[in-house]
Amino acid sequence: MFTDHLQPVALSELPLLFNLGGTSLVSAAFEGKEDVMPATWVCPLNYDPARVTACVDSCHYTRPLIEKSGMFALALPTAAIVNEVMYLGHVSENDEPAKLEKSGAKFFKMPGYDMPFVEGCAAYAVFRVLPEPHIEKTYDLFIGEAVALWADRRVFRDGAWRFEEVPESMRTLHYVAGGRFHVIGRGFDVHQSR
Amino acid sequence: MFTDHLQPVALSELPLLFNLGGTSLVSAAFEGKEDVMPATWVCPLNYDPARVTACVDSCHYTRPLIEKSGMFALALPTAAIVNEVMYLGHVSENDEPAKLEKSGAKFFKMPGYDMPFVEGCAAYAVFRVLPEPHIEKTYDLFIGEAVALWADRRVFRDGAWRFEEVPESMRTLHYVAGGRFHVIGRGFDVHQSR
Structure with a gap:
């Protein structure tokens, strides 16, 4: 089962997950209604407490679910589900x-x-929404404070991405526009010496 | 000369440049003082007018230069200058x-x-700063409205990234933490058929 691969991640590791800049899926639910949509405009905002920003336009079905529930989830889809991501964004x-x-x-x-x-x-x-009505209304921008994180331990564990150990289909997706995506590429370490 | 490779990009193409989620360099200047620092927490916010968010902590020398000048620049460094990016972030x-x-x-x-x-x-x-004192002070978050864009035509032209035509050293950098970076990987197109 897919969920067998998931393990909790410390909230302090939120930036490790989202710093790569991968396209996200935004999920929300309220009183039996639920939706998922892709969002590229998602970004870490703070370490402790762990916060993100997420831009969700008012045209989306997801938007009132976030507003009414005061909660949303983000996920980092992999290349394996790129067709599903496209559908969730186009419909x-x-x-x-x-x-x-x-x-x-x-x-x-x-x-x-x-x-x-x-x-x-x-x-x-x-995430739970930190209410900021002015920027929600003016910029469609929501601030979320993390309450729980999980990662697929095959690709992220002990605070590090393990893409080199898995097929390309398990890499994060980085959307450009018009159906064009990139997967994340090779990782390397830089040791400051200067 | 490096600048010979640069060509203007329409402001409407801002998301095409920043959607990949590459780590940025933030530059600012005021009255002869100037600074450049890397910032991973930079994100598109709007198409038209073209806007971004940029998180710049108050501890950085760059911060008052942005506040006093009301302007900042962002750039997407490539793997070729990763050592310089690390230095600009650590010092x-x-x-x-x-x-x-x-x-x-x-x-x-x-x-x-x-x-x-x-x-x-x-x-x-x-970018010119759209003043939002509350979120600048509370979240160290600045909203910028684009006034000019350029790209290296060897890697971005006609609205598309051309990473497959250039060496890996010309790919964008995606920072994780602790000196760990990824370059952007392979690009591909998805045509919605479902």
Whole structure:
């Protein structure tokens, strides 16, 4: 089972997960309604407490679910589910109520959280919204404070990405536009000597 | 000359440059003082007008230069200058007034702008700060509206990255932590068919 590969990650490691700049999936749920959409405009904001920013336009079905529940989840999809990511981005639940089931994605829940998680992501994070009405309204920008993190231990463990140990299909996705993606590439270490 | 490779990019293409999530260099200048620092927490915010967010902690020498000038530049360094990027991040001009010259980086100016630009980046962008005192103070978060963009035409032209045509040393850098970087990897297209 996919979830057997997940293990909790310390909140302090949030930037390690999101610093690479991978495209995210945003999930939210409220009173039985739920949605998942890709969002490239997601970014770490702070170490302790661990915070991110996430830009979610008001046209998305996900937006009121975030506003009403005060919660959202982020995940880092891998190349294996790129078609599902594209579908989740191109189809709105406003137009297609069966979006999630038609996406081809496989969903699961994390105990204690009701937003839908998509199988095949390298990492998962749940956030509570820090209310900032001015920037939410003016810039569609939400600030989230992390409450739980998990990673697929095959690709991230002991505070480090392990992409060199897995197939390319398990690497993070970095979206450009118009259906163009890159996977993350080779890792290397730089030791400051100057 | 490095700058011979640069060509202007339309402001509407800002997300194409920054969506990949590459680590940035932030530059600013005010009354003869100038600084450059790497920042991983930089993210597109809007298409039109083209905007970004940039998180710049108050401990950095760059911060008051941004606040006083109301301007900053971002650039996407390539693997070729990773040692210079590390130096610019590990040494503060607060401690080492000769930081920039000791960094080993080569600098140039763009006509009309006084912040230092570092040679060896894939793209460059200049922003004016949209004043948002609350989030600047509370979250160290600045909102910038793009006023000019350029890219190295060898790696980005006609609205698309061309990494497959250049050596790995010309790929964008994606920082994790502790001196660990990844370069961006293989690009591919997904055509929505479902």
